[in-house]
Amino acid sequence: MEILVDAVLLTLLVVITLAILFQRNLFAVVLLAGAYSFLMASIMLVLDAVDVAMTEAAVGAGISTALFLATLYLTHGKEYLQPNFKFQSILVVVLAGGMLIWGMWDMPEFGVMQAPLHENTAPGYLDASKNHLMPPNVVTAVLADYRSFDTLGETTVIFTAGIGVLLILRGRKKPKKSKNKAENSHET
Amino acid sequence: MKHDPILELGVRLALPFIIIFALYVHFHGDYGPGGGFQAGAIIATGVIMHVLIFGLEKTQRLVPPSVVEPAIGMGVLIYIASGLPGMLFGAGFLDYSIFGNDHLHAHEWGIFAVEIGVIVTVCSTLIAIFYAFAGRAKS
Numbered sequence: 001m002e003i004l005v006d007a008v009l010l011t012l013l014v015v016i017t018l019a020i021l022f023q024r025n026l027f028a029v030v031l032l033a034g035a036y037s038f039l040m041a042s043i044m045l046v047l048d049a050v051d052v053a054m055t056e057a058a059v060g061a062g063i064s065t066a067l068f069l070a071t072l073y074l075t076h077g078k079e080y081l082q083p084n085f086k087f088q089s090i091l092v093v094v095l096a097g098g099m100l101i102w103g104m105w106d107m108p109e110f111g112v113m114q115a116p117l118h119e120n121t122a123p124g125y126l127d128a129s130k131n132h133l134m135p136p137n138v139v140t141a142v143l144a145d146y147r148s149f150d151t152l153g154e155t156t157v158i159f160t161a162g163i164g165v166l167l168i169l170r171g172r173k174k175p176k177k178s179k180n181k182a183e184n185s186h187e188t
Numbered sequence: 189m190k191h192d193p194i195l196e197l198g199v200r201l202a203l204p205f206i207i208i209f210a211l212y213v214h215f216h217g218d219y220g221p222g223g224g225f226q227a228g229a230i231i232a233t234g235v236i237m238h239v240l241i242f243g244l245e246k247t248q249r250l251v252p253p254s255v256v257e258p259a260i261g262m263g264v265l266i267y268i269a270s271g272l273p274g275m276l277f278g279a280g281f282l283d284y285s286i287f288g289n290d291h292l293h294a295h296e297w298g299i300f301a302v303e304i305g306v307i308v309t310v311c312s313t314l315i316a317i318f319y320a321f322a323g324r325a326k327s
Contacts, residue, residue, distance in 0.1 A: 050220075050221035050222070051221040051222050051223065051226055054213065054221070054222060054226040054229070055226050058226070058229035058230050058232075058233045059229050062229075062236065062237075063229070063233060063236060063314055063318065066236050066240060067317070067318065067321055070318070070321040070324075071321065074324065132292055133291055133292065134292070134295060135218035135292070135296055135299065136218065136219050137218055137221065139221070139223075140217045140218055140222075140223050140299060141218075141295075141299070143223065144217075144223065144224075144298075144299040144302045144303055144306075145284065145295055145298065145299055148282045148298075148302055149282060151267075151306065152264075152267055152268070152282070152302075155263060155264055155267050155305060155306055155310075156264055158309050159260055159261060159263070159264045159313065162309075162312075162313030162314075162316055162317060163260065165320065166257070166316055166317065169317075169320040169321065169324060170320065
């Protein structure tokens with residue numbers, strides 16, 4: 001049953017990816033990308049990673065779709081065809097893809113208990129939460145307790161990324177900015 | 189966007205549930221899936237939905253940018269501040285054992301404090317970026 005669900009989801013993923021490739025209307029591409037994110041969220045749900053699914057649904061399908069739509073509002077809604085077929089770019093794509101596939105051979109098989117991941121650190125975390133030394137949700141315990149320095153770093157990364165994007169979008173302050181915009185941002 | 193009563197009513201009905209669900213995801217993060225990052229993303233989604241339906245000005249009256257933008261840095265400061273008591277009482281930065289006598293509860297309080305910082309930063313960053321995009325689109 002689970003294999004059937006996986007097969008349907010992954011097939012739809014491939015179909016949507018191909019549709020994105022051949023679609024020239026960027027509005028449709030944005031909506032298809034949103035559908036792609038929802039499918040990814042469903043796949044994460046099937047893999048029992050509910051928190052990743054929530055993030056994917058909220059950020060991937062919700063916020064980035066809205067951001068893409070806001071961008072489309074500023075630009076044209078149509079992709080221009082590029083007739084010249086560049087040999088170098090195909091070479092780069094094939095090389096990078098080949099290296100990824102080559103690297104995949106060394107990975108342990110999907111869902112195998114003997115994978116290094118399940119044999120070294122994970123049992124310690126699981127035992128600690130089983131013996132009521134840590135909150136029952138192991139993911140939260142790892143993220144916010146065992147590895148809270150890492151999470152501090154991640155929070156700082158989000159902070160830096162946000163400030164960077166804001167600086168790029170605001171740019172230099174232009175003197176002829178509209179009045180209500182200046183009122184909104186003078187306090188910041 | 190032109191006024192659409194069905195969409196507006198739908199957003200009005202859905203928004204409280206979205207916020208409550210986000211808070212549930214946040215405060216229940218010790219026991220169920222989720223935590224500060226997910227909750228922040230869900231709240232930001234709710235605010236962005238409000239912008240899409242009601243327009244930027246109405247939303248910015250409810251969630252003003254003068255609150256959102258300082259909050260980006262506040263979240264990181266809250267995170268760092270929740271690590272400082274450990275240092276003051278001789279345990280070390282981000283050591284939660286001083287938050288209570290019981291080991292489990294001390295760590296739950298520590299995680300709680302840290303996650304507040306995460307939710308504030310994530311939520312306000314996403315909202316601020318969207319405000320910046322939407323503000324450009326309007327002008």
